Amino acid sequence: MSGGVDSAVAAARAVDAGLDVVGVHLALSTGPGGAGGAAGGRGRHGCCTPEDARDARRAADALGIPFYVWDLAERFAAEVVDDFVAEYAAGRTPNPCLRCNERIKFAAVLDRALALGFDAVVTGHHARLAGGVLRRSADPAKDQSYVLAVLRPEQLAHAMFPLGDSTKAEVRAEAARRGLAVATKPDSHDICFIADGDTRAFLAGRLGERPGDIVDAETGEVVGGHDGSFGFTVGQRRGLRIGRPAADGRPRYVLDIAPVGNTITVGPGELLAVTEVVGVRPVWTAGAPPAERFDCVVQLRAHGLVSPAAVEVGVGGVVARLREPQRGVAAGQAIVLYAGDVVLGSATIEGTGR
Amino acid sequence: MTYLDHAATTPILPEVAAAVTAEQRHLGNPSSPHAAGRQARRRVEESRERLAAALRADPFEVIFTAGGTEADNLAVKGIYWARRSADPHRNRILASPVEHHAVLDTVRWLADHQGARADWLPVDAVGRVAPDALRAALVADPGSVALVTVMWANNEIGTVQPVTELAAIAREYGVPFHTDAVQAVGALPVDFAASGTDALSLSGHKLGGPLGCGALLLRREVACTPVLHGGGQERDIRSGTLNAPALVGLAVAVERAVAAQPASAVRLSALRDRLVAGVRTRVPEAVLNGDPVHRLPGNAHLTFPGCAGDALLLLLDAAGIECSTGAACATGVVRPSHVLLAVGADDRTARSALRFSLGWSSTEADVAAVCEIIGPAVQRARKAGAADGPPG
Numbered sequence: 001m002s003g004g005v006d007s008a009v010a011a012a013r014a015v016d017a018g019l020d021v022v023g024v025h026l027a028l029s030t031g032p033g034g035a036g037g038a039a040g041g042r043g044r045h046g047c048c049t050p051e052d053a054r055d056a057r058r059a060a061d062a063l064g065i066p067f068y069v070w071d072l073a074e075r076f077a078a079e080v081v082d083d084f085v086a087e088y089a090a091g092r093t094p095n096p097c098l099r100c101n102e103r104i105k106f107a108a109v110l111d112r113a114l115a116l117g118f119d120a121v122v123t124g125h126h127a128r129l130a131g132g133v134l135r136r137s138a139d140p141a142k143d144q145s146y147v148l149a150v151l152r153p154e155q156l157a158h159a160m161f162p163l164g165d166s167t168k169a170e171v172r173a174e175a176a177r178r179g180l181a182v183a184t185k186p187d188s189h190d191i192c193f194i195a196d197g198d199t200r201a202f203l204a205g206r207l208g209e210r211p212g213d214i215v216d217a218e219t220g221e222v223v224g225g226h227d228g229s230f231g232f233t234v235g236q237r238r239g240l241r242i243g244r245p246a247a248d249g250r251p252r253y254v255l256d257i258a259p260v261g262n263t264i265t266v267g268p269g270e271l272l273a274v275t276e277v278v279g280v281r282p283v284w285t286a287g288a289p290p291a292e293r294f295d296c297v298v299q300l301r302a303h304g305l306v307s308p309a310a311v312e313v314g315v316g317g318v319v320a321r322l323r324e325p326q327r328g329v330a331a332g333q334a335i336v337l338y339a340g341d342v343v344l345g346s347a348t349i350e351g352t353g354r
Numbered sequence: 355m356t357y358l359d360h361a362a363t364t365p366i367l368p369e370v371a372a373a374v375t376a377e378q379r380h381l382g383n384p385s386s387p388h389a390a391g392r393q394a395r396r397r398v399e400e401s402r403e404r405l406a407a408a409l410r411a412d413p414f415e416v417i418f419t420a421g422g423t424e425a426d427n428l429a430v431k432g433i434y435w436a437r438r439s440a441d442p443h444r445n446r447i448l449a450s451p452v453e454h455h456a457v458l459d460t461v462r463w464l465a466d467h468q469g470a471r472a473d474w475l476p477v478d479a480v481g482r483v484a485p486d487a488l489r490a491a492l493v494a495d496p497g498s499v500a501l502v503t504v505m506w507a508n509n510e511i512g513t514v515q516p517v518t519e520l521a522a523i524a525r526e527y528g529v530p531f532h533t534d535a536v537q538a539v540g541a542l543p544v545d546f547a548a549s550g551t552d553a554l555s556l557s558g559h560k561l562g563g564p565l566g567c568g569a570l571l572l573r574r575e576v577a578c579t580p581v582l583h584g585g586g587q588e589r590d591i592r593s594g595t596l597n598a599p600a601l602v603g604l605a606v607a608v609e610r611a612v613a614a615q616p617a618s619a620v621r622l623s624a625l626r627d628r629l630v631a632g633v634r635t636r637v638p639e640a641v642l643n644g645d646p647v648h649r650l651p652g653n654a655h656l657t658f659p660g661c662a663g664d665a666l667l668l669l670l671d672a673a674g675i676e677c678s679t680g681a682a683c684a685t686g687v688v689r690p691s692h693v694l695l696a697v698g699a700d701d702r703t704a705r706s707a708l709r710f711s712l713g714w715s716s717t718e719a720d721v722a723a724v725c726e727i728i729g730p731a732v733q734r735a736r737k738a739g740a741a742d743g744p745p746g
């Protein structure tokens with residue numbers, strides 16, 4: 001129970017279903033300035049969201065279920081935050097929510113819950129899950145199947161997403177009907193461990209400033225500078241410090257991030273388009289790929305970049321040939337494979353081709 | 355329900371509840387000079403006298419507060435400020451590292467913001483401060499010490515400090531000695547005059563009294579700068595309209611607890627020993643923390659190797675048994691206890707602890723309930739502890 005409206009309603013529905021439900025809020029941050037901040041300035045462990053924790057607790061009170069806070073700050077730091085930083089340092093664009101589902105919510109939390117005698121972890125994710133089949137949410141605008149596609153069958157077997165058939169508007173209306181105070185609480189958009197939303201500053205704090213060049217893909221000329229190749233993502237247009245406009249006056253985008261030479265390559269939008277995506281470390285929600293070659297729909301970012309594709313499964317990876325070229329495909333993101341609205345599996349994007 | 359968390363708070367004694375309710379019907383600010391005020395004042399002053407008599411203090415030495423935390427803050431900050439402004443050289447505070455946060459964080463705050471130097475006295479493996487260690491900390495430059503603060507009995511592991519000996523040493527060097535006796539009053543014989551301490555904190559809700567009331571016993575000649583400024587109701591050291599209902603209840607509670615203390619110490623320590631023995635029969639690896647001899651009668655603080663304390667608590671809670679992991683922050687996160695870390699436990703061990711604390715309402719049935727569930731609960735919590743381990 002994050003303290004938001006989705007997990008509160010998910011819990012309410014689980015209670016209504018007659019299950020024996022316990023509310024758990026995850027303390028994930030190790031930073032100072034949290035609930036224990038008054039204690040002589042020491043960073044107190046795992047306390048950083050007193051307001052969210054309180055909202056979650058009050059939702060649990062309203063439902064009449066026990067409520068506990070579990071401290072997973074260390075695991076979260078090691079498996080999500082450090083990974084996030086390392087991925088950016090390597091020139092890739094990670095998705096920390098996906099990593100958190102894979103390693104924290106449906107691993108650390110699930111393992112602990114199973115050991116304590118519980119049967120499943122229930123979350124407020126917008127996705128449908130029945131009989132081990134994971135599908136997109138009934139609300140296409142809020143669908144979160146993308147960040148759940150990393151789950152293996154044994155993880156899905158102990159997961160429950162009671163909100164899958166509802167739209168966000170329905171969830172909010174239900175929360176209001178149930179008298180849950182979080183009914184009108186705004187959605188959270190930012191990365192939860194970067195409180196001010198400034199990812200570049202966060203990364204600079206962890207990795208230090210590392211000035212380097214911005215190079216034009218077509219002319220090979222140095223056209224500007226940057227403070228660190230991390231914090232850029234393929235397809236990005238804003239926030240580039242380019243001294244001169246391009247000869248043709250058209251906007252330029254990040255095409256490539258080379259952490260070794262510490263250079264960012266930029267160029268016109270059409271050079272961004274890719275038709276081939278290579279994914280590694282595949283995960284199949286059914287335990288195995290549906291076939292060696294198959295047609296499906298792929299999604300390449302959490303919000304968008306969807307195309308029909310022909311997929312070939314190889315040793316340790318997949319290659320997808322896109323029927324519709326996509327711009328802004330970044331290594332480190334997931335390629336999620338869908339048959340209609342059914343999630344077949346996912347892999348981590350390793351490279352692209354044109 | 356099996357309530358084994360008396361160190362957190364105690365059920366109110368029925369006669370205390372009755373006294374509080376009766377007083378709540380009375381009108382009158384104890385500071386008002388009219389008849390209603392005088393009568394309220396009279397009942398507060400009678401309560402002050404009864405409390406003082408029970409703890410062998412002078413009524414003038416009783417400063418009523420809104421609880422143990424306030425009494426601790428007042429003693430540590432107030433004595434520090436007063437002593438330091440009399441002589442700027444006096445900026446050291448000698449404190450034990452196993453203090454309750456009400457003292458610990460106050461000392462740290464004074465060090466961080468008010469120019470104090472915190473000297474943490476060494477403790478042994480059961481959390482006791484050796485008198486020689488205090489002497490060693492004082493002897494080189496006693497003139498630089500503003501105060502010494504060592505708790506009478508520890509709220510987590512139950513260890514009782516040699517307070518009388520420590521206070522005598524501080525007095526030898528002319529340094530005021532404060533003790534947080536929140537867990538001691540009613541559990542152990544506490545005689546303020548004989549203890550030789552200069553300041554002593556107590557709290558109502560730990561001894562069958564109401565919440566939000568307490569007292570600092572402060573010897574006449576010890577200067578103490580106020581923390582709360584205002585009407586100066588309590589010797590000009592503490593301000594705020596006197597909470598007559600709570601204070602009347604506090605006096606009844608202290609009187610009852612002190613009168614019952616000799617018998618209840620015998621009864622509770624026997625019950626506690628059976629609890630510890632019963633747990634260790636079922637979980638032989640369980641370790642009893644704290645001093646086995648110099649110990650609060652109602653305290654059973656155990657570590658369960660390989661278990662996460664919060665997992666155990668969840669399982670016991672589900673079975674209707676209420677106990678504590680010792681320390682949690684405002685959000686509710688269980689954190690490794692500074693007390694266990696101070697006595698040499700590692701982070702993991704410090705998180706595997708559970709405190710059962712018995713009090714006036716505890717019975718044989720409570721012990722039986724724990725013994726019945728503890729074996730299977732530990733088995734499960736151990737699996738959860740393994741799941742908590744480093745990523746596999």
Ligand SMILES: Cc1ncc(COP(=O)(O)O)c(C=O)c1O
Nearest residue numbers: 421422423454456509536537557
């Ligand atoms: C040793 C000790 N000191 C101080 C306190 C704080 O007392 P109160 O809850 O009355 O503020 C407590 C209670 O948690 C305690 O156990």
